[in-house]
Amino acid sequence: MPGVDEVFAALSDPTRRQLLDQISRQGPLTATQLAGGYPMSRQAVVKHLTTLAHAGLLAGERQGRDVRYRVVTDGLGDAAAWLTEVGERWDQRLAALQRHLAPDRST
Amino acid sequence: MPGVDEVFAALSDPTRRQLLDQISRQGPLTATQLAGGYPMSRQAVVKHLTTLAHAGLLAGERQGRDVRYRVVTDGLGDAAAWLTEVGERWDQRLAALQRHLAPDRST
DNA sequence: GAAATATGCAACTCTGGAGTTGCATCGCTC
DNA sequence: GAGCGATGCAACTCCAGAGTTGCATATTTC
Numbered sequence: 001m002p003g004v005d006e007v008f009a010a011l012s013d014p015t016r017r018q019l020l021d022q023i024s025r026q027g028p029l030t031a032t033q034l035a036g037g038y039p040m041s042r043q044a045v046v047k048h049l050t051t052l053a054h055a056g057l058l059a060g061e062r063q064g065r066d067v068r069y070r071v072v073t074d075g076l077g078d079a080a081a082w083l084t085e086v087g088e089r090w091d092q093r094l095a096a097l098q099r100h101l102a103p104d105r106s107t
Numbered sequence: 108m109p110g111v112d113e114v115f116a117a118l119s120d121p122t123r124r125q126l127l128d129q130i131s132r133q134g135p136l137t138a139t140q141l142a143g144g145y146p147m148s149r150q151a152v153v154k155h156l157t158t159l160a161h162a163g164l165l166a167g168e169r170q171g172r173d174v175r176y177r178v179v180t181d182g183l184g185d186a187a188a189w190l191t192e193v194g195e196r197w198d199q200r201l202a203a204l205q206r207h208l209a210p211d212r213s214t
Numbered sequence: 215g216a217a218a219t220a221t222g223c224a225a226c227t228c229t230g231g232a233g234t235t236g237c238a239t240c241g242c243t244c
Numbered sequence: 245g246a247g248c249g250a251t252g253c254a255a256c257t258c259c260a261g262a263g264t265t266g267c268a269t270a271t272t273t274c
Binding site: 173 | 231232233234235240241242
């Protein structure tokens, strides 16, 4: 189970947010496919993907020669919970969030 | 207006989350008061507070010799919006969030 | 089986974040 | 006004993150 640290740290990089965004739109993609759209080396993109995977936001599935990265929800839970808990205290707008997420992740 | 980068980066540090948490519970506190509860120098805590303030999550108000830090909501908006936008795409649970935040911050 | 393409690994540089220490400055209080 | 307690500033160390390059390995395809 990935920690809140890693999730927020992963989301703090614009390239990584863009990667998540792109994959969430276009579905599973390989590192090489993704790398084409960014002004950096394939290896740099791979590192970002690894970071995201480590944070529980992506997962890579090997398919023969390729590895396709898809979005997963594992990492979001704790970070969202934290934002909810503290956010609720200082912003009434987020209080509603608490009430709507809580039922789903009660246990 | 603080960027999403800074907000997530600010939240990625456990000490900073703890500071936010503490201030959101106990109300406005000074750097010296806060520093007592952490295993680091006052200056280190001040740096964290400055980072949080820069991200739009805290604001310091001078009162004579003291500076009291209180929680503000400025920074949360964009980060929450991003989480909502992308999160919606990959987790139905977060879709509700979108619907409840949108009315308040619909430009 | 050989060429082409994709991933994996390792070493390297560079920059910024986290924390420290020392000292200066400002405001309160007696 | 003198001392005390708080903040502010600056310089310094240390380390992890971001990106690079080069090469090795695996898999597809002809």
